[in-house]
Amino acid sequence: MKVALDAMGGDYAPDITVAGAIDAVTEFDFEVILVGDRQRLQETLAGKKYPQNKLTIFHASETVGMDEAPAVALRKKKDSSMRRAVELVRDGNADAVVSAGNSGVMMATSLFVLGKLPNVDRPAIAAIMPAMNGFFVLVDAGANVDCKPENLHEFAYMGNAYYQAIFNIPSPRIALISIGEEDTKGNELTKEAFKLLKNANLNFTGNIEGKDIFTGGADVFVCDGFIGNVVLKVSEGLADTIIKMLKREIASAVTGKIGYLMLKPAIKKFKKRTDYDEYGGAPLLGINGTSIISHGRSSSRAIKNALRVAAEMSRKRVHERISEQLHAMSFKRDGVRKHAKS
Amino acid sequence: MKVALDAMGGDYAPDITVAGAIDAVTEFDFEVILVGDRQRLQETLAGKKYPQNKLTIFHASETVGMDEAPAVALRKKKDSSMRRAVELVRDGNADAVVSAGNSGVMMATSLFVLGKLPNVDRPAIAAIMPAMNGFFVLVDAGANVDCKPENLHEFAYMGNAYYQAIFNIPSPRIALISIGEEDTKGNELTKEAFKLLKNANLNFTGNIEGKDIFTGGADVFVCDGFIGNVVLKVSEGLADTIIKMLKREIASAVTGKIGYLMLKPAIKKFKKRTDYDEYGGAPLLGINGTSIISHGRSSSRAIKNALRVAAEMSRKRVHERISEQLHAMSFKRDGVRKHAKS
Numbered sequence: 001m002k003v004a005l006d007a008m009g010g011d012y013a014p015d016i017t018v019a020g021a022i023d024a025v026t027e028f029d030f031e032v033i034l035v036g037d038r039q040r041l042q043e044t045l046a047g048k049k050y051p052q053n054k055l056t057i058f059h060a061s062e063t064v065g066m067d068e069a070p071a072v073a074l075r076k077k078k079d080s081s082m083r084r085a086v087e088l089v090r091d092g093n094a095d096a097v098v099s100a101g102n103s104g105v106m107m108a109t110s111l112f113v114l115g116k117l118p119n120v121d122r123p124a125i126a127a128i129m130p131a132m133n134g135f136f137v138l139v140d141a142g143a144n145v146d147c148k149p150e151n152l153h154e155f156a157y158m159g160n161a162y163y164q165a166i167f168n169i170p171s172p173r174i175a176l177i178s179i180g181e182e183d184t185k186g187n188e189l190t191k192e193a194f195k196l197l198k199n200a201n202l203n204f205t206g207n208i209e210g211k212d213i214f215t216g217g218a219d220v221f222v223c224d225g226f227i228g229n230v231v232l233k234v235s236e237g238l239a240d241t242i243i244k245m246l247k248r249e250i251a252s253a254v255t256g257k258i259g260y261l262m263l264k265p266a267i268k269k270f271k272k273r274t275d276y277d278e279y280g281g282a283p284l285l286g287i288n289g290t291s292i293i294s295h296g297r298s299s300s301r302a303i304k305n306a307l308r309v310a311a312e313m314s315r316k317r318v319h320e321r322i323s324e325q326l327h328a329m330s331f332k333r334d335g336v337r338k339h340a341k342s
Numbered sequence: 343m344k345v346a347l348d349a350m351g352g353d354y355a356p357d358i359t360v361a362g363a364i365d366a367v368t369e370f371d372f373e374v375i376l377v378g379d380r381q382r383l384q385e386t387l388a389g390k391k392y393p394q395n396k397l398t399i400f401h402a403s404e405t406v407g408m409d410e411a412p413a414v415a416l417r418k419k420k421d422s423s424m425r426r427a428v429e430l431v432r433d434g435n436a437d438a439v440v441s442a443g444n445s446g447v448m449m450a451t452s453l454f455v456l457g458k459l460p461n462v463d464r465p466a467i468a469a470i471m472p473a474m475n476g477f478f479v480l481v482d483a484g485a486n487v488d489c490k491p492e493n494l495h496e497f498a499y500m501g502n503a504y505y506q507a508i509f510n511i512p513s514p515r516i517a518l519i520s521i522g523e524e525d526t527k528g529n530e531l532t533k534e535a536f537k538l539l540k541n542a543n544l545n546f547t548g549n550i551e552g553k554d555i556f557t558g559g560a561d562v563f564v565c566d567g568f569i570g571n572v573v574l575k576v577s578e579g580l581a582d583t584i585i586k587m588l589k590r591e592i593a594s595a596v597t598g599k600i601g602y603l604m605l606k607p608a609i610k611k612f613k614k615r616t617d618y619d620e621y622g623g624a625p626l627l628g629i630n631g632t633s634i635i636s637h638g639r640s641s642s643r644a645i646k647n648a649l650r651v652a653a654e655m656s657r658k659r660v661h662e663r664i665s666e667q668l669h670a671m672s673f674k675r676d677g678v679r680k681h682a683k684s
Contacts, residue, residue, distance in 0.1 A: 132583050142521060145529035179484060179571040187487035187568045210575025214583040226529045229521040230569060231576055233552025238577055241474050241556040242584050249612045270591045 001029075003310045004094035005303070007036035008063040008081040009101020011296045017100065018044045020303025025054035027304070030311040033058050033094055036081040060084040064101050066296060070108035082106060086113045089289045096290035096310035098281060100298040107143060110284050110291035117319060119326040122147070123286030124155045124225065125293065126162050127232055128279040136213070137163050137172075137220045141282055142229035149192035152176070152222050153200065157325045158285040159220035160202055165316040166309065167219070171203045175218035177227060178207035189224065197222070201329065236276075243267075280306030283313060285322060290314045343371070345652045346436035347645070349378035350405040350423040351443020353638045359442065360386045362645025367396035369646070372653040375400050375436055378423040402426040406443050408638060412450035424448060428455045431631045438632035438652035440623060442640040449485060452626050452633035459661060461668040464493045465628030466567065467635065468504050469574055470621040478555070479505050479514075479562045483624055484571035491534035494518070494564050495542065499667045500627040501562035502544055507658040508651065509561070513545040517560035519569060520549035531566065539564070543671065578618075585609075622648030625655060627664060632656045 003024075007017045014036060021032045022045075031054045034041050038059040045055075060081040064073050077083060082101050086109050088094035099106045111123060124140035139159035144151060156174050163172040176194055178186040183194055185207060197204045208217050213231070223231070250260045280302040281294030290313045294306045313319075345366075349359045356378060363374040364387075373396045376383050380401040387397075402423040406415050419425060424443050428451050430436035441448045453465060466482035481501040486493060498516050505514040518536055520528040525536055527549060539546045550559050555573070565573070592602045622644040623636030632655045636648045655661075 132587060145521065177572060179487065179568060179575075187566075190568075209579075210572045210577075211579030211582075213576060214579050224529075226521060226532075227569065227572060230519060230552045231572065233521075234555060234573055234576055235552075235580055237551075237553030237556050238580050239584060240553075242581060245474060246609070246612050249609070267588070267591070270588050 001311050001315060002031045002033055002094045003307050003314075004033045004035055004058070004085040004088040004097045005307060006082045006085045006097070006099035006101050006106075007034040007041055008060070009099040009106070010294065010298055010303075011066075011100075012298075013100070014041055014044050016298065016300045017303055018048075019300035020298075021055060021307065022048060022050040023300060023304040024307040025051055028308055028311065030307075031055070032307060033085075033088060035060050035085040035088070036063070037061065058084060058088065064105050066102050068102055068105060070104045073102070073105040074108055074112055083109055083113065086110055086291065089291070090114055095314040096292070098292045098294060098303070098306045098310050100281070100294035100296055100303065100306075103293050103296070106291070106293045107284055110287055110289070110293075114287045114289040114291065117286055117288050117323045117326070119323065119330045120158075120286040121154060122151045123284050124151075124158060125228075125282045126159055126285050127228070127282040128166075128276075129232070129235065130275070130278075131214045131216050133216050135167075135279070136216075136218065138228050138231060139220065139222060139285065140225040140228050141232050142225045143284065144225040145229075146226070147189060147224035149189060149196055152189070152193035152224065153196040153329075154286070154326065156197055156200060156202055156204070156220070156222045157329055158322050159222060161321040161325050162283065162285055162313075162318055163220050165313060165318045165321065169219065172219035173205045174202050174220045174222060175205050175208040177210070177213070177221050177223040177231070179209065181207050181209060183207070193222070277302040278305060279309055280304065281309070283309070283318075285318075287319070289319060343653050343657060344373045344375055344436045345649050345656075346375045346377055346400070346427040346430040346439045347649060348424045348427045348439070348441035348443050348448075349376040349383055350402070351441040351448070352636065352640055352645075353408075353442075354640075355442065356383055356386050358640065358642045359645055360390075361642035362640075363397060363649065364390060364392040365642060365646040366649040367393055370650055370653065372649075373397070374649060375427075375430060377402050377427040377430065378405070379403065400426060400430065406447050408444050410444055410447060412446045415444070415447040416450055416454055425451055425455065428452055428633065431633070432456055437656040438634070440634045440636060440645070440648045440652050442623070442636035442638055442645065442648075445635050445638070448633070448635050449626055452629055452631070456629045456631040456633065459628055459630050459665045459668070461665065461672045462500075462628040463496060464489070465626050466493075466497045466500060467570075467624045468501055468627050469570070469624040470508075470618075471574070471577065472617070472620075473556045474558050476558070477509075477621070478558075478560065480570050480573060481562065481564060481627065482567040482570045483574050484567045485626065486567040487571075488568070489531060489566035491531060491538055494531070494535035494566065495538040495671075496628070496668065498539055498542060498544055498546070498562065498564045499671055500664050501564060503663040503667050504625065504627055504655075504660055505562050507655060507660045507663065511561065514561035515547045516544050516562045516564060517547050517550035519552070519555070519563050519565040519573070521551065523549050523551060525549070535564070619644040620647060621651055622646065623651070625651070625660075627660075629661070631661060
């Protein structure tokens with residue numbers, strides 16, 4: 001099992017990407033291919049200890065900038081570390097790919113180079129987020145800002161297959177993000193999507209309101225990519241703000257300062273439990289291969305975990321499971337359509 | 343100045359609504375009309391101390407249930423405490439109205455009885471939410487789940503007038519909730535709304551991402567009612583969850599328990615600072631009068647503050663300001679249109 005890493009992608013590349021790769025090959029049983037400027041990577045690796053047979057370099061002469069437009073990067077950066085890393089998967093030289101570089105370009109490159117799975121209309125990003133007990137998956141977290149009901153239906157199947165594989169749960173609870181629990185609540189998009197999901201071969205538990213997302217109301221939350229991105233970013237921003245506000249209140253109280261010192265282990269534990277780094281990135285589901293998009297600010301721990309999840313997704317053939325489930329679904333749907341016509 | 347209160351509306355009515363009204367007339371310089379079952383209200387008031395000339399009862403024989411559909415309630419509950427309270431405003435017997443009852447019915451009743459302002463296409467709910475420093479306004483927080491760009495444009499003007507009046511800020515910063523800061527980021531709706539807002543006579547600061555909502559990036563955040571409701575509910579749910587998770591971590595650490603006791607004043611201060619009860623409810627903007635919709639679970643403090651905000655909005659003629667600003671806007675818009683045609 002080999003995972004290709006865009007070693008030049010991310011705000012702290014290549015130092016942090018290389019550190020994450022070293023940790024991954026040291027801790028886990030797969031290989032990593034560092035893709036990027038060979039000389040630069042050799043310098044970064046120099047003097048470091050790691051199992052040499054599990055970490056190789058694949059040279060690429062260019063790097064994608066964080067502000068580059070996807071269309072331009074696709075056309076002009078044919079030898080970028082990102083593109084070469086994705087091509088390693090296409091050509092069978094790697095089983096999965098991870099990049100913390102420009103996420104728009106990574107999405108476009110993965111789609112363009114690997115292609116969509118049969119029966120998939122719109123690939124989607126599946127973000128893993130921390131809840132009261134454990135984690136949940138949010139799909140689509142930002143790939144598709146304008147959706148049709150059929151797209152949400154498809155996202156549900158993709159999120160289902162992904163959750164099954166990563167958390168070993170045979171029948172994850174799938175919920176639709178809406179503004180009320182009743183079938184009739186929602187906007188035009190979610191009301192139509194609700195009808196499709198009700199008849200889907202999934203453990204669909206209905207609409208769920210924003211307030212119940214973090215209390216473990218479901219395992220997979222389905223929404224369009226605009227909503228998903230807003231939910232993801234609002235959550236990150238609010239969690240940061242609450243911790244900062246609490247710290248500020250504490251700093252202004254004398255007994256609070258002592259209290260804070262005593263609380264530090266609990267706050268550390270809380271942070272660990274809600275740490276996005278635990279899964280290191282979000283896969284683009286619905287493409288013909290395994291591609292994980294990590295945050296530009298990823299730590300080495302996030303990179304290490306993204307590599308781990310990438311290997312696991314590939315090992316469990318998540319994209320094939322998606323293909324099978326969507327095939328069965330489209331078969332059923334077309335059957336129903338034929339029946340309706342006759 | 344008189345504010346009508348639907349004394350039978352809300353999960354803890356009439357005990358909590360009456361308590362809130364008593365606190366309001368004791369603390370502030372306006373009168374409150376308790377609308378509801380006279381005998382029940384007299385019993386609730388019995389033995390309590392309050393300035394009798396500032397608190398009166400207006401009898402209504404019916405109550406709207408929390409699960410009633412707006413259309414049904416409008417047709418069948420002609421003598422409900424909610425409807426009568428709104429009618430007091432229509433007939434000039436009260437200056438503003440507050441209800442913690444069924445919010446869908448309150449929205450429909452306010453719209454039906456008071457009517458829309460001239461130049462308003464879609465009235466919207468403006469929720470006040472706590473941020474890092476101070477508060478911000480989110481509009482629309484749930485009245486319109488499917489919107490056109492023109493609606494968002496209108497929401498911005500309404501939010502502007504409301505913020506000006508409540509916070510005494512002459513030129514609030516207006517931002518559009520989107521998935522990136524650049525003009526080109528967003529879905530079809532927000533990209534078109536961006537163009538309208540860029541040319542509006544407002545202090546429009548551009549797109550804002552979810553992560554920057556709580557850090558004071560703007561004063562008024564504009565979005566469609568589906569997004570607004572999701573943002574509102576996700577924020578409430580996440581804040582609750584974070585506090586609960588922190589408490590749980592603390593409870594499992596021995597030194598943490600002592601630390602928690604020392605921290606209690608800081609946590610209390612934090613809760614107060616982020617307390618939704620501080621403003622007690624969200625007005626429906628764009629209707630011909632002042633109507634505030636409070637949470638069903640409102641405390642007496644929330645009711646008291648909702649009554650205070652209602653009186654303030656009426657005193658500052660917020661709905662007239664909205665009408666003026668939208669009139670100027672539509673004049674400009676129609677002028678531009680005429681010009682474009684010639």
